[in-house]
Amino acid sequence: MIQPEELLELVVDAAEDKKAMNLVALNLKGISLIADYFMICHGNSETQVQAIATEIRKRAEEKGARLRGLEGMDTARWVLVDLGDVVVHVFHRDDREYYNIERLWSDAKVVERV
Incomplete structure (x- = not known):
């Protein structure tokens, strides 16, 4: 079983390999029951958003992490990749500021x- 910290590192590496922009990882332990970590990033086009989310899903599954949900791939404006302990939000550049989920x-x- 992959540990949450290791899964977060894997997710960040996968996103960086697809040139994701402005990656932010938030530690939600003790704040939320949803997940231990959120990772938020964006791509500059629908194609890049899909590529980032696809790479994250592929690498997580290769390491034995269970994909609990994948939402938004059809429009690729805000893709949510739910890996349980780590939830990834991949935005289109134009939508990230609008939703501002970091706030x-x-x-x-x-x-x-590290």
Whole structure:
């Protein structure tokens, strides 16, 4: 079973490999029962958003993580990849600022990369 921290690292690496922009990882432990971590990023086109989400799903499944949900791939404006302990939000650049979900979780700590 993959640990939440390892899954987060894998998700970040997969997103970076597809040139995701402005990656932010939030530690939700003790704040939310939804997940331990949110990772938020964006792509500059629908095609890039889909590529980022697809790469994250592929790598997570290769490591044995269970995909609990995948929403938004059809429009690729806001794709949600639910991996249980880690929930990934991949936005289209134009929609990220509008939804500003980082603000909703402003009490969460930003995870710094090691």
